[in-house]
Amino acid sequence: MKKTELLFLKEDVDIPYNWAAGRYGSLFLTRLRDEGKFIGNRCPSCGKVYLPPRVVCGPCFTPPEEIVELGDTGTLVSYSVVNYPFIDPETGSRRPIPYTLGYIRLDGCDTYLSHFVDETDPAKLTPGLRVKAVFRPREERTGRLQDVLHFKIVD
Ligand SMILES: [Zn+2]
Secondary structure, eight states: OOOOOOOOOOOOOOOOOOOOOHHHHHHHHHHHHHHOOEEEEEOTTTOOEESSOOSSOTTTOOOOOEEEEEOSEEEEEEEEEEOSOOBOTTTSSBOOSOEEEEEEEETTOSSOEEEEESOOOGGGOOTTOEEEEEEOOGGGOOSSGGGEEEEEEEO
């Protein structure tokens, strides 16, 4: 059997697309961009507060229609210090290492937010640390979760 030479072509394909964030997603992202505030919603049946807001409470199947404004502080629940240079979907380049990705539970909220934490020394990280969101300056915000630069550890 004759071997076939494989050819590889490298091309960049630009595929721009948009999709609707939905009623609650739009509210969440707009208030994040315009006011630097986190908006969630509360289930009237079980009291659970969601961030970002959801259309329905999973355990109750009830629309959590009460809008709740949350603060910018919370608790680091879990984290991972990443030492592999994954491709950053925001830039298309390898993200500089190390960096820390954390699960943060904002005060008054029952769900977790995944975001960057500005500490990469494992000796200084532990679940339960208090953290605070650091927003981009208003003129740099575009209505994405990345309008929050990262969370910083506070005493
Ligand atoms: Zn509920």
